[in-house]
Amino acid sequence: xxxxxxxxxxxxxxxxxxxxxxxxxxxxxxxxxxxxxxxxxxxxxxxxxxxxxxxxxxxxxxxxxxxxxxxxxxxxxxxxxxxxxxxxxxxxxxxxxxxxxxxxxxxxxxxxxxxxxxxxxxxxxxxxxxxxxxxxxxxxxxxxxxxxxxxxxxxxxxxxxxxxxxxxxxxxxxxxxxxxxxxxxxxxxxxxxxxxxxxxxxxxxxxxxxxxxxxxxxxxxxxxxxxxxxxxxxxxxxxxxxxxxxxxxxxxxxxxxxxxxxxxxxxxxxxxxxxxxxxxxxxxxxxxxxxxxxxxxxxxxxxxxxxxxxxxxxxxxxxxxxxxxxxxxxxxxxxxxxxxxxxxxxxxxxxxxxxxxxxxxxxxxxxxxxxxxxxxxxxxxxxx
Amino acid sequence: xxxxxxxxxxxxxxxxxxxxxxxxxxxxxxxxxxxxxxxxxxxxxxxxxxxxxxxxxxxxxxxxxxxxxxxxxxxxxxxxxxxxxxxxxxx
Numbered sequence: 001x002x003x004x005x006x007x008x009x010x011x012x013x014x015x016x017x018x019x020x021x022x023x024x025x026x027x028x029x030x031x032x033x034x035x036x037x038x039x040x041x042x043x044x045x046x047x048x049x050x051x052x053x054x055x056x057x058x059x060x061x062x063x064x065x066x067x068x069x070x071x072x073x074x075x076x077x078x079x080x081x082x083x084x085x086x087x088x089x090x091x092x093x094x095x096x097x098x099x100x101x102x103x104x105x106x107x108x109x110x111x112x113x114x115x116x117x118x119x120x121x122x123x124x125x126x127x128x129x130x131x132x133x134x135x136x137x138x139x140x141x142x143x144x145x146x147x148x149x150x151x152x153x154x155x156x157x158x159x160x161x162x163x164x165x166x167x168x169x170x171x172x173x174x175x176x177x178x179x180x181x182x183x184x185x186x187x188x189x190x191x192x193x194x195x196x197x198x199x200x201x202x203x204x205x206x207x208x209x210x211x212x213x214x215x216x217x218x219x220x221x222x223x224x225x226x227x228x229x230x231x232x233x234x235x236x237x238x239x240x241x242x243x244x245x246x247x248x249x250x251x252x253x254x255x256x257x258x259x260x261x262x263x264x265x266x267x268x269x270x271x272x273x274x275x276x277x278x279x280x281x282x283x284x285x286x287x288x289x290x291x292x293x294x295x296x297x298x299x300x301x302x303x304x305x306x307x308x309x310x311x312x313x314x315x316x317x318x319x320x321x322x323x324x325x326x327x328x329x330x331x332x333x334x335x336x337x338x339x340x341x342x343x344x345x346x347x348x349x350x351x352x353x354x355x356x357x358x359x360x361x362x363x364x365x366x367x368x369x370x371x372x373x374x375x376x377x378x379x380x381x382x383x384x
Numbered sequence: 385x386x387x388x389x390x391x392x393x394x395x396x397x398x399x400x401x402x403x404x405x406x407x408x409x410x411x412x413x414x415x416x417x418x419x420x421x422x423x424x425x426x427x428x429x430x431x432x433x434x435x436x437x438x439x440x441x442x443x444x445x446x447x448x449x450x451x452x453x454x455x456x457x458x459x460x461x462x463x464x465x466x467x468x469x470x471x472x473x474x475x
Contacts, residue, residue, distance in 0.1 A: 093423070096393060097392070097393060098390065098392050098393075159390065196388060196390065197392070203394055204393070205394045205395060206396075207393070207394060211395065212394075212395055212402075219391050219392060221391070222392070336448060
C-alpha cells in the first residue's frame with residue numbers, strides 16, 4: 001500500500017491502469033484531459049502495457065471501446081460534458097450490446113454559454129442509456145469505485161457498462177491523498193476478464209444484426225433484469241472491496257449520522273461530501289438530521305429510499321435540472337416513495353454552472369426545509 | 385456453436401432466420417448454365433449466400449432466399465445471368 005497525493009483525474013487514471021484494461025481509447029476534453037494524459041504517461045513509462053488508442057472524437061472513443069469489448073477485451077475510456085453527449089448514440093449501443101465498458105465522466109456544465117465548471121446535467125441526461133452510474137465524493141472513492149466498476153460491469157449477472165462520475169475541478173483537479181493498494185490486491189479482486197461472449201471465428205455470431213420485435217422486447221427486459229441484479233451486487237462488491245482494501249464509501253447510498261434522524265438530506269457527488277460538515281453543524285445546533293449520499297442513480301436505489309422515507313422527511317439537493325420538470329433526484333425520490341410513504345420531500349436546485357455550494361449553503365437549505373411546508377422545488381442561490 | 389444464457393442482440397448462424405426472403409423478390413435471376421464458365425463471381429458476390437456451389441464449380445440459385453438484388457447478374461462477365469420481372473402470383 002502507498003499513499004498517492006494527487007488530483008481526482010490522476011487517481012482515476014491510476015485505478016484504470018491498475019485494472020489492466022487491454023484497450024483504452026480516449027479523446028481529450030477539459031476537465032477530463034489530465035486523466036487521459038496521465039494514462040499516456042503510464043504508456044510512455046512502460047507501466048501500462050495495453051493498447052492506447054488516440055481517436056478523433058468521443059463518438060470514436062466509445063466506438064473503439066465497443067469494438068474492443070466485443071472482441072473480448074477489458075476496456076476503459078474517460079470523457080466529460082459535450083464529449084459524453086457526442087457519445088450518446090454509442091452509450092445506448094454499448095449497453096444494448098451488453099458490453100462491460102468502464103468510463104469515467106467528469107461532470108461538467110453543458111454549453112452554451114461556454115462553461116467548464118461542475119454540474120451534473122451531462123450524465124443525468126444519459127440516465128436512460130442503460131449504463132450503471134456512480135457518483136464519487138472524494139479521490140479515495142474515485143480510486144475504489146473505478147476498481148469496483150470493472151468488477152460490477154463484468155459480473156455474469158450484470159454485463160453492462162459502468163460510468164463513474166466525478167465532479168469537474170472540485171474532484172478532477174483537486175489533490176487529496178488516496179491509499180493505493182498493492183497491484184496484487186487489485187489483480188486478486190478483479191481476476192482476468194473472461195468475456196461471456198465475444199467476436200470469435202470458432203463460434204460465429206453476428207453483433208447488432210436485425211432482430212424482430214418479440215426478441216428485441218426480451219433484450220430490453222434482460223437489461224432491466226441485469227440492472228436490478230446490480231442493486232443486489234453493488235452491496236456485495238463494495239463489501240468485498242472493503243475486505244480487500246479496507247475502504248468502503250457506502251453501497252448504493254452512503255449513510256451519515258442517520259440514526260434517530262427526523263430529516264434526512266439526500267445529495268450527490270462533491271455536495272455529498274460537503275453535506276457531512278453541514279450535518280455536523282446542524283446536529284451541534286440540536287437538529288435531528290442525517291445524510292444519505294446517493295452513490296448510484298442507475299440502478300435507482302428505490303428500496304433504500306423507501307426505507308428512508310419511512311424513517312424521516314427528506315431534503316433533496318440537485319445539481320441538475322430536467323428542464324420543464326424538476327431536479328432528477330428530487331423527481332425520482334418522490335416517485336420511489338409513491339404509495340409507500342407520505343414523507344415530506346423538499347427539493348433544492350443548487351450550484352448549476354459550477355456555482356459554489358459550501359457547507360454553509362447546505363446548512364441554509366436544510367434550515368429552510370426544516371421550517372418550510374412547501375413541497376415544490378426551490379432554486380437556491382440565484383441572486384449574486 | 386455455443387449459445388449464451390442471456391437474452392442479447394447476438395444473432396446465431398441459422399438458415400433463413402428471417403423466413404423465406406425470396407418472397408421479397410421483384411426481379412428474378414435466371415441462370416443459363418450453357419453460358420456459365422464456372423468463374424464463381426456470382427457465388428463470391430452474392431450478399432445473401434443464395435448461390436450454391438457444386439463440387440464441379442457449377443452454380444445454382446436458391447430461390448427460397450434470393451431477394452433478387454441483381455448483384456450476381458451485374459457481376460457475371462459472360463452474361464449467363466439475366467434478371468426477369470417476377471410475374472404476379474396467381475391466387
